[in-house]
Amino acid sequence: MKALIFRETGEPKSVLNLAEIPTPPLAPGEALVRVLLSPINPSDQHMVRGRYGYQPELPASPGAEGVGIVEAVGPGVQGPSVGTRVVFVDTWNTWREQIVCPVDRLVPVPDGLDDPAAATSYTNPLTAWALTRSTHNLKEGDWLLQTAAASSVGKLVLQLAQQYRFKTINVIRRRDQETIIRNLGGNEVICTADEDLKAHLQALTAGKGVERAIDCVAGELGAEVARNLAPAGTMLVYGALSSHRQTDPAKFTMPLFAPRLIYSTATVRGWWLPRWVRSQPLAEVRAATSELLTMLSSGALTPPAIVQYSCKDFQEAVRLADGEAGQQKVLLNFSKDRSRVP
Template identity: 30%
Template structure:
């Protein structure tokens, strides 16, 4: 039996190398289940994998995509304790932009029934990244200040809402003025425009309190502004590099302000700490999604047959995520 998949046979620009193809539907082996895709997400890291620049790459030809949600539709021999129809994380190791995939039953991450399917689809990378950035890097206390760039990204929106739930204060950097009010409506304390010279007035924004943590996913001057705004002993965490611009080494701030620079990668966290640690963090994420403390906007969902339109839409200014479905 055949199924649809969005694949690439070489690395390059998505619209140039991706193709909608028919491939053999996988059959679950002993101890495995087959999961049928409901929704898959388009993430910036997907483009890195398609382009060949990401930290870990798949063997070609490769199915694109890293994140999605589905339901168990077939059980392999010897599988027990798993029911057909259970909603789970779609197995993304071999690519999420395909109609179905198999995974060991013991590795399933079950999604609580009270989490909406569209929210579940975008729950596995960006929200846990935001949770770890706020909880695993610096010992933040209620009332502490955090600054982040790309405040309108999925991680950024997660940080805003989680920080509010944790009693933290946020300054979110954005590039477009029309994003200021929507982010404030989600709980952002301050929203500042990139290039506006905002670090000079950071003390006014925080009431004189130091900024303890800076979250950088852009690089370039945006990252330098964060370092200027950090308080003494503050930490900047880099977890992305959207613009790819060089960042001037902040010698003065390292010496006189004792600023710390570090990095974070959710994939690496999972490998280092294991499945139990990942499940514990996901339980926290799902609790917030279930009770409404965390709700991320969805822009639109496209069928696989319209993947080119989906990628083009994803490149346009927006606030919500773009999803794919078979």
């Protein structure tokens, strides 16, 4: 089978290769899944560059999300049956034509949901869901501040806010993103290009500061949000977009203002999906993934706009996903049925 492999860390376009590797054997409790589509997420590129929170033993394939069809099951497996369309939870190595994984890491896809929507139903939707519904445990009427609010995760948070009736303060860096936020029901918008974040937050919270925030920018912006947390407020830092494609170590720091942090007794906490997943009972992760698939299927959540590339055109795909894809998610197509590639 074909697999995108890296044998050393480095720039994805230089170190990734499309290789022919043997199909792995099946053990009890496992399934062999033919991968149809797998997205290119920022975390995949971080892993290939050697700067992700988990680095596999090399050679390895990137990829931690996708949709596929069960082709065979190992001894003693009750289900899913051969032919079932599934998505993966807590699974690595998805940038290949076939993967073998434990059946409890597979969640069936509802019939009405198309392959691209299913392929992007795990990493970002579950991140948005877990940050808001699990770790922050937001209730109806609670307020949440989010940075990079027009990002893929940010837009999912906005849609979950409509479902679960929490309210959002949305920080963006370009005014033309305000329409996206408003159309998705965002309550407040702060654009750092032409507004003072602190002054606006102080006005919105009557000087108290925000109680709950999620931040995927870090750097100076993340630090400024932390400086505006309410007493005992909590900010979850789940990304560092300000450091993407940077090599200067100074760009990876977040200059927290110590007196404010001390006297507000605020919490600034890192948050990472794979660690959250491992901290939960697998049945709950599967249930949350199923719930998100149902929401995507019913239209309660909108999947991202996508662009597909055949796996043989991976170099163009990783280049596009590294900044130029804009609001589109880039998907790698591993299906032998090329009609699935537009």
